[in-house]
Amino acid sequence: MAEQDTIARIDALIAEERDLRSRATGSGLDDDARSRLREIQQQLDQCWDLLRQRRALAEFGDNPDNAEVRPAGEVESYRQ
Template identity: 60%
Template sequence: MNAGGKNDKILDTIGSLVAEERSLRDRSTRNLGLGDEDQERLRAVEVQLDQCWDLLRQRRAKSEFGENPDEAAVRPPSEVEGYQG
């Protein structure tokens, strides 16, 4: 798969995660909060989103500077949480 195809796949994953995040947040608003399981899932979705955005940024930067974007790797949550780009 070429770099663009992999980037598209990451963007598709981001889109799915954003949709799930919206659904959970809407449910939270309707129900005046979320149960423990949904709260955990929302947190997991937020972490996955941070990781996906970070991976996409890494791939784009490597491409821009003539490096192999396939060398980009998912970083642990502790490195990407709260990333301010």
């Protein structure tokens, strides 16, 4: 996925996340919305990781197209 495609995907996921959160009622989100929100958050983490990989590869003269999406479990376990 090219950098601009990754950024576009991040923007779309953020828009969906905002939409979901805006529909929350006083009791919060329903189970389906909470599940989708978790999926969005995992996908965002993967996209940000991919973007960082691409930029690091480019910075050091490697081909950014060699960056690969890592499994959600791997990305989620990174320290912040």
